[in-house]
Every structure is written in structure tokens, then in C-alpha cells.
Amino acid sequence: MDLRLKDRAVVVTGGASGIGAACADAFRKEGARVAIVDRAPGSDRHADITDEDQVRAALDGIAADLGGIDVVVCCAGISGPVGTLAPDVSVADWDAVMAVNVKGAFLTVKHAVPHLRGAADAAVVLLASDSSMLASEGMAPYCASKGALLMLGKALATDLTPHGIRVNCVCPSVVDTPMSRTDMGRADGFSGVGYPVQTSSEVARLVLFLASPASRPVNGTHLLSDFAMSAKSAFPMD
Numbered sequence: 663m664d665l666r667l668k669d670r671a672v673v674v675t676g677g678a679s680g681i682g683a684a685c686a687d688a689f690r691k692e693g694a695r696v697a698i699v700d701r702a703p704g705s706d707r708h709a710d711i712t713d714e715d716q717v718r719a720a721l722d723g724i725a726a727d728l729g730g731i732d733v734v735v736c737c738a739g740i741s742g743p744v745g746t747l748a749p750d751v752s753v754a755d756w757d758a759v760m761a762v763n764v765k766g767a768f769l770t771v772k773h774a775v776p777h778l779r780g781a782a783d784a785a786v787v788l789l790a791s792d793s794s795m796l797a798s799e800g801m802a803p804y805c806a807s808k809g810a811l812l813m814l815g816k817a818l819a820t821d822l823t824p825h826g827i828r829v830n831c832v833c834p835s836v837v838d839t840p841m842s843r844t845d846m847g848r849a850d851g852f853s854g855v856g857y858p859v860q861t862s863s864e865v866a867r868l869v870l871f872l873a874s875p876a877s878r879p880v881n882g883t884h885l886l887s888d889f890a891m892s893a894k895s896a897f898p899m900d
């Protein structure tokens with residue numbers, strides 16, 4: 663299938679690591695022109711996505727460099743405290759997770775819109791999670807933030823469709839990345855674990871599909887990639 667991404671101007675936040683880096687590679691392989699926005703050193707545009715001035719400057723700079731912006735992929739995210747039950751979560755941790763995962767995506771799209779408006783087949787993809795729909799113990803801020811991000815995606819699609827901009831979410835279960843290895847104490851990876859784990863490249867393929875004109879009718883929704891882990895009812899069969 664021709665994804666028609668050649669020469670597209672693509673912004674990937676969080677593209678210095680994990681899923682974002684895999685997305686940046688995959689877009690480049692399709693012939694797209696990619697700019698990475700990340701707070702990590704070595705990014706095309708160094709910015710903390712929780713800071714509105716930095717986000718605006720990064721996106722305006724990329725639009726000037728690339729002659730516009732066609733696609734935005736919001737991958738930048740943090741997990742916050744993992745294994746801390748909700749009553750023990752500090753306000754500082756709560757605020758930090760919400761700031762990156764929700765406000766950061768909002769600011770990125772907000773300041774991309776003036777550039778996306780002029781693009782044909784403009785698309786935004788948000789990296790939500792199966793945690794947008796299912797809670798894991800000890801991850802209240804992350805789950806709340808990803809639930810909010812899923813709804814932000816629908817709200818953005820509602821507001822931006824009249825401007826020719828589609829917005830969708832990808833919702834993966836565990837992906838082998840630096841984030842998940844740290845959170846789950848798997849420094850050497852996930853081989854032999856008793857649950858399914860996907861690769862960053864597998865997630866990137868889903869992102870590219872939703873970013874491509876090939877998915878034109880798909881808008882304001884999410885693609886859940888969780889190996890059917892959430893498909894089974896709790897209804898007892900025996």
C-alpha cells in the first residue's frame with residue numbers, strides 16, 4: 663500500500679527515544695521530511711513541551727525550515743510514579759504527568775494548527791495507551807492522563823475537522839522501550855515474560871497508517887493494539 667507520505671513535513675514530539683524514534687525512522691523510510699521535538703539533547707528542535715513559548719518557537723521554526731507542517735505525532739510522554747497507590751501520589755508527581763501527557767499534547771497541536779491548516783490531508787496522531795481505557799495498579803496519574811488524552815483527541819477532531827485536520831489516537835499495551843524497561847524493571851528486555859509485548863516499529867506502522875491519506879475516513883477515534891487483552895469479558899464460563 664502506498665501511504666503517500668513522501669515529502670510530507672512531519673513533526674514527532676518525543677522522537678529522541680522509543681516509539682517516537684521508531685516513528686521518525688519509519689516516516690523517513692517513506693520519504694517524509696521529519697523534525698523531532700524533544701527535551702533530550704540532539705533533537706532537531708530542543709523544547710520542553712510543557713512550556714508554551716518553547717513549543718510555539720519549535721513549531722514555527724520547523725514550519726519555516728520545512729515550508730509548512732503536514733503531520734504531527736505526539737509521542738512525548740512520561741509515566742510518573744509506577745507502583746505508588748493513588749493516596750500516596752504527591753501533587754508534584756500528579757501535576758508533572760498531567761503537564762507532559764495532556765497539556766504538552768494540547769500545546770503541540772495548538773501551535774501546529776496555524777501550519778496544519780494550510781496542508782492537504784493534514785493529520786495528528788496522539789500516542790495514548792491501553793491505559794486510556796484500563797487501569798493498572800499503582801499508575802493513577804498515568805492512567806488519568808492517558809484517559810484525558812484519548813478524550814482530547816476526540817475534542818480536537820471535533821474542533822479541527824472543519825479545518826481539514828484529522829486527529830486520531832494509537833493505544834498500545836506494553837511496548838519494549840526505555841520507558842517500559844525502566845518502569846517494569848526489565849533492563850535486559852522482555853524475552854520470556856508471560857504477557858505479550860510489542861515493538862516500537864509495530865506501533866510506528868499504526869501511527870503511519872493513521873497519519874496517511876490512506877486512512878482518510880478514520881477520524882476522532884483510536885486504534886487499540888493490545889493482543890485482545892481487553893477483549894475478554896469477566897463473565898464466568900464455568
Ligand SMILES: NC(=O)c1ccc[n+]([C@@H]2O[C@H](COP(=O)([O-])OP(=O)(O)OC[C@H]3O[C@@H](n4cnc5c(N)ncnc54)[C@H](O)[C@@H]3O)[C@@H](O)[C@H]2O)c1
Pocket residue numbers: 675676677678679680681682699700701702709710711712736737738739740741762766789790791792833834835836837838839840841842
Ligand atoms: N512504552 C510503552 O509500553 C507505552 C505503551 C503505551 C503508550 N506509550 C506512550 O508512548 C509514548 C512514547 O513512550 P516511550 O515508551 O517511547 O517512552 P520513552 O521514554 O522511550 O520516550 C519518551 C520521549 O519523550 C520525551 N519527553 C518526555 N517529556 C518531555 C517533555 N516535557 N518535553 C519534550 N520531550 C519530552 C523524552 O525525552 C523521550 O525522548 C508516551 O506518550 C507513552 O506514554 C508507551
